[in-house]
Amino acid sequence: MNNGEVPRIxxxxxxxxxxxxxxxxxxxxxxxxxxxxxxxxxxLMGEVGKGITAFKDGVKSPDAEIEDASTTADATAARDVTPEERTTPITERDNA
Structure with a gap:
């Protein structure tokens, strides 16, 4: 121990x-x-395999996936989400 070596624990x-x-x-x-x-x-092993495959695909072409997501987001952003007007009168049954 005196020769400068660090003791292994x-x-x-x-x-x-x-x-x-x-x-x-x-x-x-x-x-x-x-x-x-x-x-x-x-x-579980099937899910692990799918995850590995998705990871490899993402590593190969990360830009294509980002572009696909942005075009999908643009298409859904312009969708009309205004609720339709009710043509039938509101009754007590509808409120329950």
């Missing part, structure tokens, strides 16, 4: 996480499968 968490082997990973996978079920895990 091993934390218990690091030692425990490094000792997970194939058997531990299989045990964790079985527990997750039992808790969540096959259908929910398959749906």
């Amino acid at each position: 091993h934390h218990r968490e690091n030692i425990m996480l490094n000792n997970i082997g194939p058997a531990g990973l299989i045990l964790i996978a079985v527990v997750v499968l039992v808790l969540f079920g096959r259908g929910k895990i398959a749906g």
